[in-house]
Amino acid sequence: MSDCLLEISGLRKFFGPVEVLKGVDFSMREGEVVSIIGSSGSGKTTMLRCINMLEEFQGGTIRLDGETIGYEETASGRKRKSETEIARQRALTGMAFQQFNLFPHMSAVENVMLGLVKVKKMGREEAREIALKWLERVGLAERAGHYPGQLSGGQQQRVAIARAIAMNPKLMLFDEVTSALDPELVGEVLQVIKDLAADGMSMLLVTHEMRFAYEVSSRVIFMNQGVIGEQGDPKVMFNAPQSERLAEFLKTSSFV
Amino acid sequence: MGYTLNFSAVWRNFDDLLAGLLLSLELAFVALLIGCVLGLVTAFGLISRNGWARRPAALYVTVIRNLPILVLILFAYFALPQMGIRLGKIESFVATLAIYSGAYLAEVFRAGLISIPPGLSEAGLAIGLKPRQIRTSIIIPLMIRNVLPSLSSTLISLFKDTSLAAAIAVPELTFEARKINVETFRVVETWIVASGLYVATCSVLAASMRVIERRLTLAR
Numbered sequence: 290m291s292d293c294l295l296e297i298s299g300l301r302k303f304f305g306p307v308e309v310l311k312g313v314d315f316s317m318r319e320g321e322v323v324s325i326i327g328s329s330g331s332g333k334t335t336m337l338r339c340i341n342m343l344e345e346f347q348g349g350t351i352r353l354d355g356e357t358i359g360y361e362e363t364a365s366g367r368k369r370k371s372e373t374e375i376a377r378q379r380a381l382t383g384m385a386f387q388q389f390n391l392f393p394h395m396s397a398v399e400n401v402m403l404g405l406v407k408v409k410k411m412g413r414e415e416a417r418e419i420a421l422k423w424l425e426r427v428g429l430a431e432r433a434g435h436y437p438g439q440l441s442g443g444q445q446q447r448v449a450i451a452r453a454i455a456m457n458p459k460l461m462l463f464d465e466v467t468s469a470l471d472p473e474l475v476g477e478v479l480q481v482i483k484d485l486a487a488d489g490m491s492m493l494l495v496t497h498e499m500r501f502a503y504e505v506s507s508r509v510i511f512m513n514q515g516v517i518g519e520q521g522d523p524k525v526m527f528n529a530p531q532s533e534r535l536a537e538f539l540k541t542s543s544f545v
Numbered sequence: 546m547g548y549t550l551n552f553s554a555v556w557r558n559f560d561d562l563l564a565g566l567l568l569s570l571e572l573a574f575v576a577l578l579i580g581c582v583l584g585l586v587t588a589f590g591l592i593s594r595n596g597w598a599r600r601p602a603a604l605y606v607t608v609i610r611n612l613p614i615l616v617l618i619l620f621a622y623f624a625l626p627q628m629g630i631r632l633g634k635i636e637s638f639v640a641t642l643a644i645y646s647g648a649y650l651a652e653v654f655r656a657g658l659i660s661i662p663p664g665l666s667e668a669g670l671a672i673g674l675k676p677r678q679i680r681t682s683i684i685i686p687l688m689i690r691n692v693l694p695s696l697s698s699t700l701i702s703l704f705k706d707t708s709l710a711a712a713i714a715v716p717e718l719t720f721e722a723r724k725i726n727v728e729t730f731r732v733v734e735t736w737i738v739a740s741g742l743y744v745a746t747c748s749v750l751a752a753s754m755r756v757i758e759r760r761l762t763l764a765r
Contacts, residue, residue, distance in 0.1 A: 343667055372675060380673030390668035393763050394686050403682060404672035438763055449668075456672055 294319045294354060294491055295340070295460060301348030302335055309335050311515035312349065317508070319459075322492045324502035324523070327512035328538060333495045336512070337462050340493070341382045342375050353381055354459050380408055383453030384462040387469050389445040391437040397424060397448045398433040401455050408456065423451040427481050443474030447481050454485065461485065463494040467501075499542050503527055511535050554729035555738050558721075565721030566742050572635070572717060573704040576642035580703075583643060584650025585685075591655045602651065609648035615709055617641050622713045638710045646703055653699065657691035658684065690761050697754030701747050708743075718742060 293316045302310035309332045317323050325333040338344040340351055342359045351358040358378055360367050370378070391400050401420035405411045411419070424430050427447035437445050446466055453461060463482065467475045479501050486492060486505050496502050502509055503523045510520040511534075519526065519535050530536040555562075590602030609617070621641045622634065632640065661684060669679040689696075708719035722739035726732055 341671055343670060376670070376673050376675045379670055382671075384668075384671040386664060386668060386671075388662070388664050390662070390664040392665060392668070392683055392687075394683075394690065403669075404674065407678050407682065408673040436763060452668075452672065 292318055293352070294321070295493070296352040297336075297340075297349065299349035300336065300339060300346060300351065302332075302339060302344060302346040309515055310339070310346070313512075313515075313517060315510065315517060315520075317491070317493065319491050320489045321508060322486045322490075322506050323494070323508045323510060324506040325493065325495045325510050325512055326497075326499065326502055326538070326542075327518070331512040332515045333512045334464055337384075337464050337493065337495050340460075340462060341379045341384055343384075345369070353378070356381070376408075380404070380456055381458060382460045382462055383456055383458035384464065385446065385450050385453055385466045387465040389437070389442070389449045389469070391445050391449055391452070393437050396434050396436055397429060397440065400437070400448055401452045404452065404456050419455055420451070423455045424448070426454075426484075427451045428477070441474060442470045443477045446470065446474075446478045450478075450481055450485075454490075459491065461490055461492045463492065463496070465495050465497060467496070467498055497542065499527070499539070511538070513538075548733065550734060551731060552734045552738070554731045555725060555734045558725045558729070559738075561721045561725065562718060562738065562742060565716060565718035566746065568715070569704060569707040569710075569717040569719075570746070572639055572642065572707045572710060572715070573700065575639050576646055576707075577700055577703055579639070579643035580646030580650050580699075583647030584654050587647060587651035588654035588658055589680075591651060592658055606648045606651050609645055610652075614641075614645050614706060615712060617645055618709055618712060634710075634713050634715050638707075638713060638715050642703060642706060645706075646699060650696075650699060653692050653695040654688060657688040657695075660691055661687050690763065693754070693758045693761065697751060697758070700754065701750055704747065704750060705743065 296316040298314050300310050300313040301308065313332070313336055325336065327333050335344055339346045340353065340358065346359070350360075356378060359370060359375060361370055362368075369375075391397075392403065395403065398417060398420045401423055402413070402416040405416035405419060406413060409416075421430060421433055424433050427450060429444060429447055429451070432440060432444060432448075437448070440448065450466070466482070467478050470478065475498070479498065482492070482494070483505055494502070494506075506523050508520060509523040509526055511518045511526070513534050519530065519532050526535070527539060530539060587602045587605060590598040591606070593599045593602075618638060618641050621632070622637045625632070625637070665683055665687070666679050669683050674682070707717050710717050711720040711723060714720060718739060722735050726735045729735070
């Protein structure tokens with residue numbers, strides 16, 4: 290299984306007494322674009338957030354690019370890795386959030402530069418160059434000096450994507466990145482993601498945009514009550530769902 | 546009333562008043578500076594999930610906020626030497642004012658911290674920043690913007706509180722005014738001028754803080 294970029298096995302996660310991930314097994318190869326769909330509360334976002342340790346998890350393992358993420362087995366049992374080590378592992382992935390989460394006191398280019406300077410220890414000039422290159426890639430070169438408050442939601446999300454991508458991650462995680470956007474701004478963000486997919490970027494997306502999942506993904510996984518209910522080629526899955534649950538979910542979501 | 550205002554005695558001693566005012570400002574600024582450090586550390590303690598950080602922070606804030614500042618000043622200056630801690634008048638007063646302001650600033654900073662959306666810290670973590678880097682690059686700069694209005698009123702309160710140093714004969718503005726009052730008997734004139742100096746200085750402080758606030762306000 291060495292050609293696996295991401296390998297999740299037996300992933301279990303509790304919020305207090307509630308088990309939200311009940312043993313998730315999943316793997317993906319480099320260059321794959323995988324969409325995670327499912328109703329709210331099914332655990333899709335939680336699963337995504339376990340991969341970069343924004344959520345702790347209580348059981349199972351996550352391996353990314355050959356590394357075991359977050360925890361190590363010691364003689365005295367399972368132990369959380371050091372903060373320094375976890376920070377380094379988090380930089381293996383990039384994440385875009387539903388709420389963009391740009392740093393409001395920094396301009397667009399400074400948002401992208403921060404990780405390059407503080408994590409990659411680049412000089413400011415080199416970091417600025419790379420940041421500007423990525424802002425150009427998302428079509429916002431001329432907005433580099435603008436602050437988040439001066440940008441539309443779609444533009445903020447594109448800056449946020451540039452900020453994540455500029456770190457040169459092995460895997461990009463997208464957490465419902467269009468859910469907080471006005472409908473007319475969704476397209477520009479999806480286009481950016483499509484372009485990245487065409488470049489061969491490995492991506493894992495939690496999304497409610499069924500049409501988009503259908504068009505972009507090489508594979509779709511359907512999360513249901515904390516486990517993977519069904520997965521496969523979107524063309525096959527969407528047109529001929531195997532389970533009652535998925536059929537119902539597709540009917541109630543906007544996919545036509 | 547039969548009282549004729551005559552300011553000449555006050556003007557003759559005006560240099561002493563100005564020296565007192567300068568000392569008052571220094572006391573307030575130094576106390577604020579130390580208080581900010583204390584307040585910041587305490588604020589992070591107050592929002593910590595770790596009880597060993599949170600409980601001492603909460604105890605400090607509760608005790609100090611329930612003590613009149615004059616009692617603190619007298620305690621530090623008269624009682625502490627009996628317990629072997631001997632400080633000069635000025636050092637003792639600055640330390641007291643700093644500890645006093647730290648407790649109030651801790652509450653101010655705590656409010657400023659919890660109003661920062663948690664998603665920003667997560668975004669920082671996601672690009673690989675360490676928690677300490679997130680505090681210095683993201684949380685604290687945003688928190689300072691949140692608390693600037695409260696910080697400016699704290700500075701003004703502290704400046705006014707420096708008048709209490711007269712109680713332990715620190716030669717600040719109020720102490721100097723009382724001296725002129727006693728030496729020249731120009732009671733009304735002395736306190737009019739001293740009051741004028743307090744009001745004018747507070748106005749200048751408030752205006753400068755507004756300029757800083759405006760410069761740091763985020764574009765929306």
